[in-house]
Amino acid sequence: MKTKYPRWSKTPYNGEEKPPRNPEEPLAGTWPLFFLKRDDHGWFSDLKGKPLPKVKNPNAIDWQAELKVVERTAKRLTREQERIAVYWGTGAVTKQWTPIIDRLIDTYTIFRVGIPPTSISSPRAARILAITQAAIQDALVVCWEVKYRYDVARPVQQNPNFVPLLCTPRHPSYISGHAIVSGAAAEVLSYxxxxxxxxLQELALENxxxxxYAGVHFPIDISEGLRIGKAIGRAVIKEIRKEVNADGQPVDVPFTEDRNAQLPPPPYHQIIPFDFEDVCQSASKGVRVRDRLKEYMRSLKS
Structure with missing residues (x-):
């Protein structure tokens, strides 16, 4: 494919001399799907054959204008934005959404007297977890197909002097995995x-x-990721909404009562902490950010 933009697989990261040779899961776009299927045109559809919306062709995107937004944002970052970047950028993309699912289940498991009781059972909790995580997996399969099909270089590659806040992942920029996952997860959980x-939609946008803020994605990566993620979420809902039990009743009974679940973040510390190794092959401002995060954690204790 002839491109009008720098290619991820052909361009070194800032701080490196050669293009990346350690791509993360380059075949993930070929993995099996739960609620989607591949069509005859190299794209994806729901199980009834309705195609997902197509992503914008990257040859039609002004990547220099996108890069200017990334650079301008990096120069004006507030400490709050740094905390947001570090929080959502820690660990795998599932790390922050799993506690959100768990908090929702906990909040709506508190027993309330009613007919029927308005409380989540263990089977229903398992169903919510399984369906949401399956939607996330399908979203990442679609995302990885797009990433390696179009092979768009990251900001740290398109400007070899740019130093992002966080370490740049070892896969192409377009589209954002965090954005597509948050779009899909928020849709399914809203159902x-x-x-x-x-x-939930606020959290998806912040994610x-x-x-x-991290300096690892362009704005279009995020907006397109959110758009496609939401479409995937709707495809999942379309499929599960028609499922019934042995009495012919819908399996799902959405919880319409507002219990005002306290969904993280804030606070901007990991709900399931883990001491991740601080390793980055390319240039980043990670040390400074870690110092500021420690400062923030100390302020919470004081």
Whole structure:
């Protein structure tokens, strides 16, 4: 494919002399799917054959204008934006959404007297977890197909002098995995917990924009990722909504009561902490950010 933009596989990262030779899961776009299928045109559809929306062709994107936004954002970062970037950028993309799912289940498991009781059972909790995580997996399969098909270079490659806040991942920029996952997860969870939909959409947007704050993604990576992620979420809902039990009743009974679940973040520390190794092959401002994060954690204790 002839491109009008620098290619990820052909361009060194800032701080490196050669193009990346250690791509992360380059075949993940070929993995099996749960709620989607591949069509005859090299794209994806729901299980009934309705195609997902197509991503914008990267040859039609002004990548220099996108890069200017990344550079301008990096120069004006606030400490709050740094905390947001570090929080959502820690660990795998599932790390922050799994506690959100768990907190929703906990909040709506508190027993309330009613007919039927308005409380989540263990089978229903397992179903919510399984469906949401399956939607996340499908979203990442679609994302990885797009990433390695178009092979768009990262900001740290398109400007060899740019130093991002966080370490740049070892896979192409377009589209954002965090954005597509958050779009899909927020849609599915809003189906199960409609009263929490506004907060879930806020979290999805924050998760997406955190990658701009981190300096590892362009704005278009995020907006397209969110758009496709939401479409994947809707495809999942379309499939599960029609499922019934042995009495012919819908399996899912969304929780319309608003229990105002306290969904993280804030606070901006990991709900499931882990001492990740601080390793980055390319240039980043990671040491300074870690110092500021420690400062923030100390302020919470004081």
């Amino acid at each position: 199960f917990f409609p009263a929490e939909a506004d907060r 997406g924009v955190s990658r701009l």
